[in-house]
Amino acid sequence: MIPSTFEYFAPAGLDEALALLSEHGDNAKILAGGHSLIPAMRLRLAQPGVLIDIKGLRSQLSYIKEEGGRIKLGAMTNYYTIETSDLLKQKAPILPEAASVIGDVQVRNWGTIGGSTVHADPSSDLPAVLLALDASVTLKSSKGERVVALSDFFVSILTTSIEPGEILTEISFPTPAGKKSSYKKLANKASHYSVVGAAAIIGVDGNGVCTSAAIGFSGLAAIPMRSAVVENALVGKKLDDATIEAACSGSATDVDALSDLHGSHEYRRAMADVFAKRAIKAALAS
Ligand SMILES: Cc1cc2nc3c(=O)[nH]c(=O)nc-3n(C[C@H](O)[C@H](O)[C@H](O)COP(=O)(O)OP(=O)(O)OC[C@H]3O[C@@H](n4cnc5c(N)ncnc54)[C@H](O)[C@@H]3O)c2cc1C
Incomplete structure (x- = not known):
């Protein structure tokens, strides 16, 4: 040790x-x-x-702001700051909600959004939420800067496309104006890491018809992932219980699910259905 x-x-x-x-x-x-x-x-x-x-570098890299229709978080912003941010509670409440169920108070006081994203642990919560928010990361090196969509950032378990010499400085995403959202997870009882978690960000029109859906899973596969299967099954439909049930049933059948002492492939696939349903219903009730 x-x-x-x-x-x-x-x-x-x-x-x-x-x-x-x-x-x-x-x-x-x-x-x-x-x-x-x-x-x-x-x-x-x-x-x-x-x-x-x-x-x-906290004075440079710990901030939460809205600029040009995007929410921007400095890489050194810790979970507690995210959990208690009035701007996020108002404009992107899924982030404070997800941050509030990470580990314990000590972890939330120290852990940073940048560290969680670069570490790329599939059981971490925020990467799946950020994927559902269509986030991008800004990577700086002494040679310059590049912006990478999060969907291209995660490569495999604990591996991202960050290069030696680069620091992740900022994470940003379009302000999800008017959308309903929630994050629900099956937490490991000791660490609170996600065994399987689901982030749902749903747009609904005045008639209750789904205009957009973003579903992100943590813990399910080697990298955080979006579920096009569930998203496509929701968009254009009136979101009653039967539609949500049908959209989420067998949602992870084709996913190469993780298997470890916390849950087999089959268990994680079954929990993906359960937690996607819970997240969508909680989002609609939000
Ligand atoms: C007991 C316990 C319980 C936990 N429970 C949860 C949980 O429920 N949910 C959850 O999501 N997480 C959980 N975590 C993990 C926690 O969220 C970590 O803090 C997080 O994964 C890493 O963030 P960090 O700031 O501590 O990064 P560090 O540990 O400092 O770094 C992690 C990796 O990222 C790299 N890195 C960090 N910042 C940058 C940067 N800006 N640019 C480039 N590279 C960088 C480092 O070099 C390192 O490789 C738990 C941790 C513990 C110890």
């Missing part, structure tokens, strides 16, 4: 952090909230030679 030796840097600003990353390349790791990286280092699953602690 003791990490291998490493050099430690605590840059005071983004430029200094990017210069350090560029100097140390593959051998360096960013330390944000530390709630995934430090346990991995203690188990020696991660053995970075250089740790670049970006807590000193």
Whole structure:
């Protein structure tokens, strides 16, 4: 339970952090909230030679704002700040709702939205919610900046398309104006990580007909995923119980579901149906 030796840097600003990353390349790791990286280092699953602690960048990278029709969150914004944000409660309430069921108070005080996104643990909650929100990430390096749609960011379990030398600085998504939303999960009883969770963001017209649907799953597969099967079965229909039931039945039949000590493939597929239904119904009631 003791990490291998490493050099430690605590840059005071983004430029200094990017210069350090560029100097140390593959051998360096960013330390944000530390709630995934430090346990991995203690188990020696991660053995970075250089740790670049970006807590000193909070004044630059912790913010929540709306600009040009998009909600923007700095990468160092922690879960507690998301859970208690008045702007998010008003404009994108699914994020505070999902943040409020992450781990415990200590995890929510330390864990950051940027760390959760780069760590790409399939059991994490916010990546699936952000996928349903059509979010993009901004990645900066000493050579410049690129914006990547979250749908192209997750590659496989614990792996994203971030390159050595890059820092995720911002996550943004179009303000989901007038949409109804909810996130429901089957939580691991000890850690509260998602065994399977479903995010539902639904547009409904004045007649109760579904005009848009975004369904994201956490915990189900190796990467957070959207369910086109459920989305297509909802759009254009009046969302009564029978339609929701039919849309969610067998929703994950073709998904290459995870299987581990918390649940088999079959169990996770069955729970995808159950939690998609709960999230859609809670969204409509919201
Ligand atoms: C007991 C416990 C319970 C938990 N329960 C839940 C839960 O219920 N739901 C849930 O979603 N999560 C849960 N977590 C995980 C928690 O959300 C982590 O905090 C999160 O996954 C990682 O965020 P972090 O800021 O701590 O990142 P760190 O641990 O600091 O970093 C994680 C990885 O991301 C990289 N990284 C971090 N920030 C950046 C950046 N800005 N740019 C580039 N790379 C970066 C690091 O180099 C590292 O590889 C739990 C953790 C613990 C310890």
